[in-house]
Amino acid sequence: MKTLSIIESAYRATIEEQDDTIVWIHGAMKGAGAELAVLLRGNAVNYLVEAQNAGGLTFGDWEQTQPPRLASDLAALAAKGVEICYVAEDVAERGIERSELIAGVQPVAREAIAELIGRHERVWHW
Amino acid sequence: MTRYLLIESRDPFDSSDVRFCCDLAQQLVAAKNEVTLFLVQNGVLPARAGARSDDLTRLAGAGVRVLADSFSLRERGIDERRLATGVAAAPLDVVMDALADGAKVIWH
Amino acid sequence: MADKKTITIAIMDAPYETARSTTALRLIDLAARRGYNINVFAYEGAVLQPFSAQTPHPNAVHGRNVEEENHFIPKDAIAALMREAERNGGRIDWVNCGLCVDERGAGAAIAGVRRGSPADLWQMAESSDNTLVIATR
16 A cells, blocks of 8 residues: 655754654665655755755764765655655745755645645555 | 544644644545544644634634544643634544544644 | 454654653553554654663652652553453554664563564554554654
8 A cells, every 4th residue: 555654854863863764764664665655845845955964973082974864865765666745835935946956856736735645545744 | 535534733832834734634625525633732722712723713614523632621721611613522532433444544 | 342453553752752652552542442453663762662671750749659659651551551452352563663772772671562673664554454653753
C-alpha cells in the first residue's frame, strides 16, 4: 500500500543524529521494499536547498566528521524511486528560489494537498 | 467518499501551523469526503467559547465534524457545556473507532 | 465485543517530555481493552518508554513518600497494557528501533519488548488494519 509521508519537522536533532531521522527511516523502509512518496511542507522544504552545509562542528577535541547532508539524502531517496514533492507556497514564503533546490522534486500547490492525500491509501504526518 | 480523521494536538496560541489542519479539513470536506477534526491535548484550548475559535465554528458550518477530547477538556477545566459553536466533546474512542474502521487518520 | 483489529502506532517521544506520550498510551489502552492486536513501533526517544531501569521516587514538595506518590512509571503502564491486551484476547507487539536503542543506551527494556528496525514499521503497517504515526516535534 503506497504511503504518503508528509514531513514538516525540520532541523530538530539533525546534528546529533547526523541525519534527519524521518528522511533516514524512509530510506531504510524503501530499502526494505516500501512504497513511499514524500511531501515536504513547512520548514522541512528547506531540506531541499542544495547549499546546506552543517560541517565543521567540534566539541572540545571531538570533531563531527559526518555532518547531516539532508539535500543529498533526499536526492538519494528520489533516485531510489521515492516521489518527492514540496509545498510551493512554503518555499516561496521562505524566500527560497526554485533554482536553489535539488533536482527531481516537484512542487505541489497548498490547495492541492488534499488531492495528493486522496491519491494515497495511507498518509503519515511527521 | 473517504473518511478522514484529523487529530489536532496543537493550538493557535502556540502554533500558527494549526492552519494546516483547518485548511486540509476544508479542502477534504469540499471534495465531498467525510471529515472529522479531533482536538486533543492543547488542541482543545480554542474550543472554549470566547477563545480563538472562529475557525472551528467555520469548519463545523462547512460540514466538518469538530470534536474535542473530553479528557483534555476536563484536564484544562473547560466546561463541555460551554464550547464554541459547532464543537462537541467526545471520548478518545472516536480515534480508535476511526482507526478500526479504516479511516485515514492523520496526527498533527 | 468489537471485531478484532490490528492497529499499528508509531511513537517517537521519550517519557516525561510531552503530552503525546500520554495520549499514545491512552490509545493503546483503548485498543487493549477492545482486545485488538497492537503493534507499537518506538522510534528515537520512545525507545525509553519501556526502559526497565525506571524507578519511582517520593515527592517532597507535596510531602509524599514513594508509596503515597505512586509516581507514573511508563514501563509499568506498558506492562499493564500488555496484560490488559492479553486479558482481552489481543496482544501488544512492542518494537524498539535498534539503532535508537544503541545510541541512547536503552537496551534494558521490560519483558515483551523486542529490538527491531525500520523494516518492522513497514511490515507492521502492511499487516495492520490501520496505522497512526504520532511524530515528535
